[in-house]
Amino acid sequence: xxxxxxxxxxxxxxxxxxxxxxxxxxxxxxxxxxxxxxxxxxxxxxxxxxxxxxxxxxxxxxxxxxxxxxxxxxxxxxxxxxxxxxxxxxxxxxxxxxxxxxxxxxxxxxxxxxxxxxxxxxxxxxxxxxxxxxxxxxxxxxxxxxx
Amino acid sequence: xxxxxxxxxxxxxxxxxxxxxxxxxxxxxxxxxxxxxxxxxxxxxxxxxxxxxxxxxxxxxxxxxxxxxxxxxxxxxxxxxxxxxxxxxxxxxxxxxxxxxxxxxxxxxxxxxxxxxxxxxxxxxxxxxxxxxxxxxxxxxxxxxxx
DNA sequence: ACTGGATGAAACTATATTAGTTACAGAGGG
DNA sequence: CCCTCTGTAACTAATATAGTTTCATCCAGT
Numbered sequence: 001x002x003x004x005x006x007x008x009x010x011x012x013x014x015x016x017x018x019x020x021x022x023x024x025x026x027x028x029x030x031x032x033x034x035x036x037x038x039x040x041x042x043x044x045x046x047x048x049x050x051x052x053x054x055x056x057x058x059x060x061x062x063x064x065x066x067x068x069x070x071x072x073x074x075x076x077x078x079x080x081x082x083x084x085x086x087x088x089x090x091x092x093x094x095x096x097x098x099x100x101x102x103x104x105x106x107x108x109x110x111x112x113x114x115x116x117x118x119x120x121x122x123x124x125x126x127x128x129x130x131x132x133x134x135x136x137x138x139x140x141x142x143x144x145x146x147x
Numbered sequence: 148x149x150x151x152x153x154x155x156x157x158x159x160x161x162x163x164x165x166x167x168x169x170x171x172x173x174x175x176x177x178x179x180x181x182x183x184x185x186x187x188x189x190x191x192x193x194x195x196x197x198x199x200x201x202x203x204x205x206x207x208x209x210x211x212x213x214x215x216x217x218x219x220x221x222x223x224x225x226x227x228x229x230x231x232x233x234x235x236x237x238x239x240x241x242x243x244x245x246x247x248x249x250x251x252x253x254x255x256x257x258x259x260x261x262x263x264x265x266x267x268x269x270x271x272x273x274x275x276x277x278x279x280x281x282x283x284x285x286x287x288x289x290x291x292x293x294x
Numbered sequence: 295a296c297t298g299g300a301t302g303a304a305a306c307t308a309t310a311t312t313a314g315t316t317a318c319a320g321a322g323g324g
Numbered sequence: 325c326c327c328t329c330t331g332t333a334a335c336t337a338a339t340a341t342a343g344t345t346t347c348a349t350c351c352a353g354t
Binding site for chain 1: 150151153154155157158161162165180181182183184223233234235236237238239240241242243244247248249250251252253255256257260263264267268270271272275280281283284285286287288289
């Protein structure tokens, strides 16, 4: 995962949660306008979210996307899980020297540490929902309109 | 930070902790052999670790590197802090649409969330030291020699 | 059926990031 | 003064990321 994909995914979901209040769907093009990027990029992220059953696509007239569940029932942990392509920390790019005791033993140890760190990350992310994100975002953007 | 820099930094420190037991220093070339990469790359990481006072360099005859402190007094949190160039999650690459309430308000909210996540990460990483890492690595590598 | 607006995915380009390499001045103990 | 290693810049190569174009596919509405 590029480290911006998670941000884009959250932006998409918050934007969808906004229109969900009016029971409407939204197109990748509309989302792209909000994110300020191109629709294909958005669809690539949407495709990942769809595979994790966080969003649903509709075809035909009035086609577009909507949340698969209520926004207060989607946690950031699930979103991260859906988007994640690579772990937070990568191992060595090339295999370390197996004749060195460190080179030989370090990878499994780090793998274990890193998976532990990701678990901590998930429990933190699980405490926030898309509804929380939408709420705070709207609060902030309406405040800033007056500044 | 590339997501492998943290791994390389930990490899370096574990390797240095190993020679620290014999009160010796180690050169970037020796470390590079263990990591299986080139000395300049190692020196770039060492330079970051030095700025955070985790390692010390010696010049002249018998030159090389050593830990600035006992390995049981260096936590992975400090190492991560020393290495980190970018936050875990990046924001939008290009500024989101300021005419959209989501685009306008989302970045500060995410910034706050992300800094919270990093704090959780640090408390997790703070529980492990370089000495722990070295110990587990040696245990594992000696086990695997018999497999 | 046919239409129209949207998706899915592949292919390609452009840009940015990351790592590898070369080169050379600077440090300092012997 | 010598020797070995560091510090850093400059360059190249490889990879990752995002933007763009294109076109087949989907399906509600007519």
